[in-house]
Amino acid sequence: MSQEMNYSAIVARAWSDPNFRESLIRDGQTTLKQLGISLGEGVIVKVVEDTESIVHLVIPRRPIDISDDDIRAIINGNPEIMKITPNQVCTGPLSDKIC
Structure with a gap:
């Protein structure tokens, strides 16, 4: 990622702006790029939204220095x-x- 992503600001905007939220869910890659957030070549962004009945658990990639x-x-x-x-x-x- 070439710029530091302000995760909190993106989430807050998605909470307050339904059009932004839908754009982020539909095409996160393009939406982030429009904010000036450039992800590396070949990086795919998948945006999902938790609801009262659906919670997503994200498994981070394994650090290379952990045995x-x-x-x-x-x-x-x-x-x-x-x-x-x-x-x-x-x-x-x-x-x-x-x-």
Whole structure:
């Protein structure tokens, strides 16, 4: 991504502007480009909307620096290996304090 995406501003605009929301859902790539947000070659944007009865869980791509042993530790409840929030994946010691 060539520009920092202000995720909060995009979501707030989608909440307040039904035409923008529909445009974002229909063709997120073009809509973001119109905002000056250029994504890399070959990157596909898929915009979905949660409702009262449908919630989407986004699985982030696996960080290249996380081992299978680290993943097993995370599954077993060790929060110091990695913390995942909707906007970022933090890895390393004490990741819950830096994320």
